Amino acid sequence: MNAAPVAPAVFEFLDKTHQDIMAQLVLLSPLVDAIESEGLNAANREKVRRILHYFNTEARQHHLDEEKHIFPALLNSQDEAIVHTTQRLTQDHGWLEENWIQIAPSLDAAANGNLWFDTQELRHAIEVFEALYLDHIMLEESIAYPEAKQRLQAFDGAGMGREMAQRRAKTKAQRPAPKA
Template sequence: MSADTVAPELFGFLDATHREIQQQLAQLHALVDAIESNGLNAATRARARGVLDYFNGEARQHHLDEEKHIFPALLGSQDAEIVQAAERLTQDHGWLEENWIQIAPSLEAATNGNLWFDPVELRHALEVFEALYLDHILLEESIAYPAARQRLAAYNTHNMGREMARRRFRSDSAVSHAG
C-alpha cells in the first residue's frame, strides 16, 4: 500500500479493512472449531499464526487510522449523536484490545504446538470479541463514516493517507529490525 493509492480512496480502504476484519473473525471461528475437533497440526498452527499477526498488526493500525483521522473530525460536531458515537467507538477500541489480550496468548501457544489452553474458554472469549467487533463496525459504517465523510470533504485527505502508509512502513521496519 502506498500513500498515493490510499489517499483518493480513504473510505474505500477503511471499508475494505472492515471486510477483512470480518473474514479474519470467520477464520478465527473455523480455527477454534478445527482445534476443538482435531487438536493442533501443522495447518492449524499456521492458521493461528496468520490470525494472530492480523489482529496484532493491521487491525491495530486500523484503530489508529480511525483515532487519528476519523474520530477527531466527529468530536467537533454540533450533533450530540455524532459526538457520542465517536466517544463510544474510541472506548470500544479499548475494550476490543482487552478482549484481544484474552485471546492472543492461546493463539500464540497454538502456533508453538501447545494446547495448554481450554478451547471452550477460547471460544467464549472469541464470541465476546466478535459480538463487540461486529457491533462496532455497524456503528462506524452507519453513523461515523458517513458523518466523517461529510466533515472531511473540505479537507485534502492526501496527508491522512500518507500518515497511514508511513506508520505501517515504520512498524514493518521495526518488526524486521527485531528479526
C-alpha cells in the same frame, strides 16, 4: 493543484479494512473447532499465526487510523449524538483491545504448538470479540463514516493516506512476519 478529497481513497481503504477484519473474524470459531478435532497440526498452527499477525498489526493500525484521522472531526461536532457515538467507538477500541489481550496468549500458544489453554474459554472470548467487532463496524459504517465523509469532504486526503502508509511500513519493518 487541488487536493484530493479524503472521502474516496481514505474511506475506501477503511471500508476494505473492515472487510478484511470480518474475513478474519469468520476464521476464528472454525479454527477453535479444528484445534479441538484435529489438534495443533501444521495447517492449524499456520492459520493461527496468520490471524494472530493480522489482529496484532493491521487491526490495531486501523483503530489508530480512525482515532487519529476520523474521530477528531466527529468529536468536534455540535451534534451530541455524533459526539456520543464517537466516544462509544473510541471506548469500543479499548474493549476490543482488552478482548484481544485475553485471546492472543492462547492463539500464540497454539501457533507454537502448545495446548495449555481451555478451548471452551477461548471459544467464549472469541464470541464476545466477534459480537463487539460486528456491532462496532456496523456503527462506524452506518453513522460515523457517513458523518466523517461530510465533515472531511474538502480536506486534503493525501497527507492522511501518506501517514497511514508510513506508519504501517514502519510497523511492518519492526515486526517479524509470521513464519511460513
